Amino acid sequence: EEQEEDVLRELRLFLRNVTERLSLDRRFKAFTKPVDIEEVPDYMLVIRKPMDLSTLLTNIDEQKYVTVGEFVSDADLIWQNALEYNPDSDPMDRHIRHRACALKDTVRAIIRDELDEDFERVCEEVKESR
């Protein structure tokens, strides 16, 4: 339906705006591109579902997300993977985990402050109707 496509178009605009703002934040630079498998050969053995901000943007454009909830689930993989792969007490790991926690809190704060509950409910209705 045309109205459904209008809702999904507005969803993609919102999700692109959120993702681009995260990508511009200097704290989140390490999350902007996939972990380099040349640099980290065992990464795929440890992390089953890699995710990063550029891949989120590609997914949005490929119309993978019909609700904000689906987007947040993938966005959460970014910081969850970082906490899982970088658990040690050394300063590098602690620095990465601090940024991972900042990413988690920032995503939640943006959604809380900027997502209209009624809009997300309409997206859920579209999803159930498919």
Ligand SMILES: O=C(C1CCC1)N1C[C@@H]2C[C@H]3C[C@@H](O)[C@@H](O)[C@]2(C1)O3
């Ligand atoms: O988990 C990550 C990224 C940081 C957030 C996502 N990496 C795993 C490697 C361990 C650590 C140091 C470098 O070896 C660098 O390659 C990585 C990249 O950081």
